[in-house]
Amino acid sequence: MGILVKGKWHDKWDYNNDEGEFIRQDSQFRNWITKDGSAGPTGEAGFKAEPNRYHLYVSLACPWASRALIMRSLKGLEDLISLSVVNTLMGEHGWTFDPEEGVIPDPVMDAEYLYEIYKKVEPEYSGHVTVPVLYDLKQDKIVNNESADIIRMLNSAFDEAGANDRNYLPKELISEIDKINDKVYGAINNGVYKAGFATSQEVYEKEVTKLFDTLDEIEERLEDSRFLVGDQITEADWRLFTTLIRFDSAYHGHFKCNIRRIVDYKNLWRYTRELYNEPGVKKTVDFNHIKKHYYRSHKQINPNGIVPKGPKLDFSLDN
């Protein structure tokens, strides 16, 4: 794990403050692909939705990257936006393209390390080298490396360029979706990291309590509601799903989020299985990559890098 400082790679961990809290940094590339190439809510213009122009870098382990992978699949974008998959181990060079089952190499410069892509685009880049990355093959630019933005643009930008017309962000529901996204992001999506990477007992207990209080709250909400915002699946569900599907296999053990498991919750477990079984989703979930990545990459938490055999989970709808 490391960071680029003025284009130079440093193998160091810089995510905790003096109190032992995990602090996530903001993503820096924030341009938007739009139907006509006009500017989006942030960043520059010049990224028109066109088939075979954009490339997506993901890790199959990463919940943020998986949001983008799921949206690419659901929207029928697999033949329009190409894909690279990094190795499961995020080690001294960060994400790499070392060969391993499931890895798809980099087409841009046959990079060994993902940070080479960041440096190619911005030679003096300072910051974390994260996935997902949405890359413009025509201009050799990173369009965006923030999953929240990427799934929003994939939801509609390509609708006249070959995507299907499913809409996970209906206009009339945006404010409710934003509200629930905020809560889920702070307490659950990022909450598992804040608990798992805490370096003080007090911080860990605070974060893990907040995480489970929020899961309990969502459990109640799902008692009367099939999905987070009513009967239709929205962006909010996919954002929660990528954390829930990893929860029992990775966060429960590796991040010590072990007050309960998702299978112990009646509604959350039903909900997770329903989303997992939506056509096009299952193939984006790779438990081998998920477990190998988490248990082997964070030596400060799991020094021997032993990957657990279990748990055995049955995500079928009839169980």
Ligand SMILES: N[C@@H](CCC(=O)N[C@@H](CS)C(=O)NCC(=O)O)C(=O)O
């Ligand atoms: N806010 C970003 C976060 C992405 C992120 O942190 N990805 C992790 C993998 S799960 C990563 O690449 N971390 C590398 C690092 O922090 O150095 C997003 O949602 O796209």
